[in-house]
Amino acid sequence: MESDPTTQRLGVAFHNVGKRYGSLVALRDVTLAIGAGEFVALLGPNGAGKSTLLKMAALLVQPGSGKVEFPERARAAREAIKRGIGMVAHSTMLYDEMSAAENLLFFARLYDLDRPEQRVAAALEACGLPDRAGDLVRTFSRGMRQRLAIARALIHSPALLLLDEPAAGLDRQGIAWLAETLAERHRRGCTILMSTHSRNDSIGCVTRAVLLSGGRLQADSGTGGDPRQLLAAVPVEG
Amino acid sequence: MGTGRAVAILLGKELRGELRSRELLNTTLIFALIVVVIFSFAFDPTAAEARRFAPGLLWIAFLFAGTLMLNPSFAREQANDTLQALRMAPISPFALLLGKILANFVFLLTAELVLLPVFAVLYNVTILPVIGRLLLVIVLGTFGVVVTGTVFAALASQARMRELLLPLLLLPVLAPLLIASVEATAALLNDEPALDPTWTVFLVAFDVVFFTASWLLCEHLIEE
Numbered sequence: 001m002e003s004d005p006t007t008q009r010l011g012v013a014f015h016n017v018g019k020r021y022g023s024l025v026a027l028r029d030v031t032l033a034i035g036a037g038e039f040v041a042l043l044g045p046n047g048a049g050k051s052t053l054l055k056m057a058a059l060l061v062q063p064g065s066g067k068v069e070f071p072e073r074a075r076a077a078r079e080a081i082k083r084g085i086g087m088v089a090h091s092t093m094l095y096d097e098m099s100a101a102e103n104l105l106f107f108a109r110l111y112d113l114d115r116p117e118q119r120v121a122a123a124l125e126a127c128g129l130p131d132r133a134g135d136l137v138r139t140f141s142r143g144m145r146q147r148l149a150i151a152r153a154l155i156h157s158p159a160l161l162l163l164d165e166p167a168a169g170l171d172r173q174g175i176a177w178l179a180e181t182l183a184e185r186h187r188r189g190c191t192i193l194m195s196t197h198s199r200n201d202s203i204g205c206v207t208r209a210v211l212l213s214g215g216r217l218q219a220d221s222g223t224g225g226d227p228r229q230l231l232a233a234v235p236v237e238g
Numbered sequence: 239m240g241t242g243r244a245v246a247i248l249l250g251k252e253l254r255g256e257l258r259s260r261e262l263l264n265t266t267l268i269f270a271l272i273v274v275v276i277f278s279f280a281f282d283p284t285a286a287e288a289r290r291f292a293p294g295l296l297w298i299a300f301l302f303a304g305t306l307m308l309n310p311s312f313a314r315e316q317a318n319d320t321l322q323a324l325r326m327a328p329i330s331p332f333a334l335l336l337g338k339i340l341a342n343f344v345f346l347l348t349a350e351l352v353l354l355p356v357f358a359v360l361y362n363v364t365i366l367p368v369i370g371r372l373l374l375v376i377v378l379g380t381f382g383v384v385v386t387g388t389v390f391a392a393l394a395s396q397a398r399m400r401e402l403l404l405p406l407l408l409l410p411v412l413a414p415l416l417i418a419s420v421e422a423t424a425a426l427l428n429d430e431p432a433l434d435p436t437w438t439v440f441l442v443a444f445d446v447v448f449f450t451a452s453w454l455l456c457e458h459l460i461e462e
Binding site for chain 2: 058059062082083087089091092093094095102106107109110
């Protein structure tokens with residue numbers, strides 16, 4: 001039975017993690033602790049290792065060396081940790097041959113949520129797609145798919161939200177919606193780790209910035225530090 | 239969430255998707271029908287010859303159809319990385335694998351049940367008096383094909399040449415199952431039809447061994 005994971009809070013800690021894909025080194029000896037309730041922007045150029053780090057936090061990729069821990073659920077089973085994590089990846093993680101509502105309902109059921117139909121209706125309303133609920137995802141524009149992908153990641157109210165370039169494909173209005181949604185989740189205590197290589201409204205509430213380059217941690221504004229200097233170096237979107 | 243409920247949700251998704259598109263069923267059925275018809279034209283068997291060849295031809299058609307059908311079961315999840323979304327869900331890897339196994343079992347069995355009367359007519363084989371026992375052999379053989387094939391489809395889905403890789407991996411492993419299924423079917427199509435206990439037990443054992451192996455290996459198959 002569902003419990004609201006946002007009330008439980010969840011951080012993530014990477015201890016000397018490394019990852020290789022064949023001869024390509026994606027991450028080298030990265031140590032980083034993201035506390036529960038932080039909103040962290042993960043900065044860096046393409047190939048810096050941002051996506052790999054996010055996938056490790058999502059338990060999708062095993063570190064080649066080092067370890068990933070979830071301090072608030074150190075003794076929890078893998079399924080219990082997964083229940084608290086939501087992710088928006090590069091791809092939408094949606095079924096093109098299912099409708100928007102069917103996609104959300106399928107994932108709501110997999111997460112064993114209470115009143116899944118009402119959750120789905122609310123999620124569609126929130127992402128601005130209530131009129132397209134019954135339409136197949138393959139008929140959606142890139143921006144609509146991205147909104148739905150974000151709604152899918154949020155449907156189970158994750159305590160740890162992992163976002164890999166979530167503004168990709170969104171127009172100005174969509175980015176404003178994303179920024180508002182993330183700010184609201186952050187206010188409710190959700191930990192957010194978001195990768196970006198461009199500056200837009202979605203980073204408005206960021207409390208910490210981390211810079212990766214060549215798979216290494218180059219800079220970290222730290223918990224309670226000022227992320228503005230690092231964020232200022234990020235090129236403006238558009 | 240319990241494994242049973244997770245499997246039911248995943249199975250429901252697979253069945254609804256297939257009922258809507260009918261991609262797998264249609265292509266598999268047409269392919270299997272073509273195989274059976276081509277064999278029929280190629281050999282033009284008499285009634286006595288049909289009883290000798292038909293079980294082998296039937297199971298080769300089932301096996302080819304299964305190979306064709308099993309490949310997309312995990313490959314389809316690669317399109318938008320939906321497999322990653324499934325891996326992130328709070329369900330056991332075995333629930334994910336079992337959902338796929340059961341869906342593939344339903345699809346392949348449906349195709350086989352449609353093919354069976356066509357096969358009986360084309361090869362002049364009487365199946366009605368032994369239909370119950372024949373169905374038992376078909377269910378046992380098909381389950382073995384599907385369990386093994388779904389496991390290998392999960393393995394092959396990560397590879398670049400997965401369409402070629404699956405039959406290369408799968409067919410040698412399924413050779414004992416093919417022999418057992420053919421022998422058990424042949425015993426039912428004889429002048430004195432009987433359910434061969436040796437081959438039937440072999441089929442049950444094959445199913446149990448590979449199903450247990452899939453349960454033991456599922457975490458490595460589904461996780462990275």
